[in-house]
Amino acid sequence: MERFSTLTAVAAPLDVPNVDTDQIIPARFLRYPRSAGYERFLFHDQGPDFVLRQPAYREAKILVVADNFGCGSSREGAVWAIKGAGVRALVGPSFGDIFFENCFKNGVLAVVLPREAAADIRRQLHDRPGALVTIDLGGQAVTAPDGTVHRFEIDPYRKTMLEEGLDDIGLTERHEAAIAAYERRRREETPWLP
Amino acid sequence: MAPRTLFEKVWARHVVAEGPGGQTLLYIDRHLIHEGGFHAFEALRQSGRRVRRPDAVFATPDHYVPTAGRAAGIADPEARVRVESLRADTRAAGITLFDLDDPRQGIVHVIGPEQGITQPGLTIVCGDSHTSTHGAFGALAFGIGASEVAHVLATQTLWQRKPKVMRIRVEGERPPGVAAKDVILGIIAAIGAGGGTGYAVEYAGSVIRGLSMEERMTVCNMSIEAGARAGMIAPDETTFAYLKGRPFAPPAEHWERAVAFWRTLPTDEGAVFDREVVVEARDLAPRVTWGTSPQDSVPITGRVPDPAAVEDPVRRASMERALAYMGLAPGTPMAGLEVDRVFIGSCTNSRLEDLRAAAAVVKGRRAVVPALVVPGSGLVKRAAEAEGLHEVFLAAGLEWRDSGCSMCVGMNGDLARAGERVASTSNRNFEGRQGKGARTHLMSPAMAAAAAVTGRLTDVREMRI
């Protein structure tokens, strides 16, 4: 997977809270393999004035979002569509739990900032369409267009996975002995389970 | 030992290893799969990996299956490919499949419990957010994405960060006419669509203890609509009685030992939760949604809320957008709103008790709008027919279909048209969920049945049943 270090890019503001994954990618497109190019389906049913269709944000690699972004269905296609469209990072006050996990599995950084900080960045992006935001993963900081720096927290495991572009099945396979030992114990304690 | 919660006990039993940064490698007891699994099987193939424990995986097609004329096969070639690849992938891996022609086929969250695959104290995952349903048995069950599905197939484990735990107690006596669906819609309205984000929820209190297993499943099913990946209810005699004798439940020679273990699982007296919420049963009423998030519900006696009365500008804007999508004006009474279509089904409300509740309302009446009744599994369908429920539905002019997800998400082609107002027993009223431009109102099976025979949102308590 692609590594992530520092990203300076156009950011697009999405102000609506509770954007569900059905909006990010409608269910009818999930029948296609990922190789079909999921970026074509991103926010498919939103109108022509939708923010990502505006010329100033076409090149956006960062989305600055509102509360509970990516709630609802577990479809990983939502992240594939976002990533396919060139977006590498999301910044917002909260994310749907499954969507959040799916982001990291695909090398997309999801940054949680306080609600006010995210709202402030979105305001700046509306005032100056096409303005740049910088995300420094190593330094755990987001720099807003006006230069304000917001520090963020990230789980060190997720950080390492992103920085090194790792696939976690490979990491888990190193725990094979512990998994096998767990299964032996389980067979004794709960013999009715296969 | 310090008092522990149900969640904590199940979590602790499944720890295989502690990883860096507070990540835990959890063992997964049971893994459920539907057609959406094809992405994960493809990823496994590409990395040259195999399914580690095919005996722990159970599969069924549900999202793409036709609910009528099934014997003729699947007409839509792309949907057919999805069902065929599930068949091929599970066969190649040696995974149990409840296929289209198997009477046990159905919505994955209906058949897990029905087969006794779902049990107290287990970890259960599925590439589907409504996996929370299985928490009704005191299992830790949650939805995962396709990459995580591949991870579980390859290793039978999952890296997880321990969530916080919230207890939601529903106390008092459930008022007449209030269904399990009304209980959970009331809870979601109280804590919000993001209120459970980062938490596993335990539902408790006198109302929850008094629910049947099917009702408990309805409640846990919609945990994700409050943002919580998992919802759990402590196992008790109701749970044990439901499970006894089911095909994949502990067999007779292990039964006593299994029950003894399950009795150790409920939350200890004095255990501490990160957050506690109390809902008073007397405040509950039959509810309907007015907006495009499951949190947007009011009692059927209520009115469409007015965004102008809301101070938070973000909330106001999103309400305005929802009302525009739904074609509703502020202040409109919910009761009396005309509907174009009714859907009774989905993993929330497609079990035998749901169908009984709906049949009791339509009995001796006539549907005045198109209405679909889609049982959650072939076995539910069979049991309903043994009671003659299908005759009640058919006599009232409702359609009696084969099992599957159907109009909950419309991936099989059972869709509502743009602008149509649908009274639905499913779990999501998102924009476009039941078809592009379709307007979904969520409610209980009895309320949806009432809408079918009156053509309007109707307070089922005012109907003679």
Ligand code: SF4
């Ligand atoms: S019935 Fe609806 S919510 Fe349930 S699994 Fe099927 S599509 Fe998902």
